Amino acid sequence: MTSKRIKTAALVWLAVWGCAASAQAAPIDWSKVAGKSITLFYPGQMSLEMLLTQSEHSGASKFREGKGCRGCHEGEEQSSGNLTVADKSVEPTPIKDKPGFVTMNVKTAHDAERLYVYVEFNPGSQPDAGMDKNFATKVALMLDDGGVAEAARAGCWAACHDNATRMASGGDKETTKYLARSRASVTRQGGADIKPAAELDKIRTEGGFLEYWQARLKPGAAPDVVDGDILDKRAEHKTPMVVAEAAENNGLWSVTFSRKLMAGAPYKDFAPGKTYTIGFSVHAGHTGHRFHYVSLEKTLMLDGGKADFIAAGP
Numbered sequence: 001m002t003s004k005r006i007k008t009a010a011l012v013w014l015a016v017w018g019c020a021a022s023a024q025a026a027p028i029d030w031s032k033v034a035g036k037s038i039t040l041f042y043p044g045q046m047s048l049e050m051l052l053t054q055s056e057h058s059g060a061s062k063f064r065e066g067k068g069c070r071g072c073h074e075g076e077e078q079s080s081g082n083l084t085v086a087d088k089s090v091e092p093t094p095i096k097d098k099p100g101f102v103t104m105n106v107k108t109a110h111d112a113e114r115l116y117v118y119v120e121f122n123p124g125s126q127p128d129a130g131m132d133k134n135f136a137t138k139v140a141l142m143l144d145d146g147g148v149a150e151a152a153r154a155g156c157w158a159a160c161h162d163n164a165t166r167m168a169s170g171g172d173k174e175t176t177k178y179l180a181r182s183r184a185s186v187t188r189q190g191g192a193d194i195k196p197a198a199e200l201d202k203i204r205t206e207g208g209f210l211e212y213w214q215a216r217l218k219p220g221a222a223p224d225v226v227d228g229d230i231l232d233k234r235a236e237h238k239t240p241m242v243v244a245e246a247a248e249n250n251g252l253w254s255v256t257f258s259r260k261l262m263a264g265a266p267y268k269d270f271a272p273g274k275t276y277t278i279g280f281s282v283h284a285g286h287t288g289h290r291f292h293y294v295s296l297e298k299t300l301m302l303d304g305g306k307a308d309f310i311a312a313g314p
């Protein structure tokens, strides 16, 4: 072998080994990290527009004035979910025997390179909705770094609109999550007329988009991981920067997401001193689209500060 060949072989070996290493267990000992329990509830068709309408939601005027969802609803998620899952006015196509909520334990940490988010949840006994034949269970999170004004108060609802697929005025037409700022106008039925590309680019440059990560889960298999961003639509990135590992034990899923702290555009940078809004969702029982459980808006900081989740460093 010439020395060039040896070098090439070594490089190939390194690259292969490098991939294998990054897919291995995260180097965080989660047993040493304190978790926080949150409740994800079934929201039905309660869109941002509905929640902004006083005659349909008594929290609307206070919400318009600046109060966040959690300011009124934290601690009530289980009863909210039990209500909405069976209330025909906000869930016209209820799934029989669907539980109203799922609880989740969340832990976060970071090292010099990456942010790690660990979630543990058991969807419990779930009827098979038959919408997603491939995956019974999917877990996702949505992130903002202050670039989307309404996200800090409304969490995931910032992207939940009345005309999205299978929402009240959405029908079966494929309309993904989007942000109000991407539309020329918004009515009770959601946003119309996407702004011109140049304006969207400007909003994007200002950080006016949300980021999401999702792991699609199958017992005994590696999770299917996607990430993407949301502005005028939910846009999945071709090659995800996010990696995830998952394990299931008697219905209990534990999933570790991670990604580089600084992944470059179109990802949010993670740095100490900044407050991030984070919201979680779980699709359980082979559901798709809006038929998921969601958390209220939560906060995340690196190293220290006042937030629901503090990702401590090494």
Ligand code: HEC
Residues within 6 Å of the ligand: 043, 046, 051, 056, 057, 058, 059, 060, 062, 063, 067, 068, 069, 070, 071, 072, 073, 076, 079, 080, 081, 083, 084, 153, 154, 157
């Ligand atoms: C100022 C307090 C307040 C704020 C802020 C608020 N709500 Fe409400 N919300 C209420 C009250 C009161 C009700 C019950 C009566 C009703 O439906 O109008 C309610 C009802 C609901 C329900 C129906 C289930 C239930 O528990 O009655 C959901 C779901 C909900 N709100 C979600 C949200 C979300 C999501 C946000 C933020 C985008 C939000 N709310 C902001 C006060 C608030």
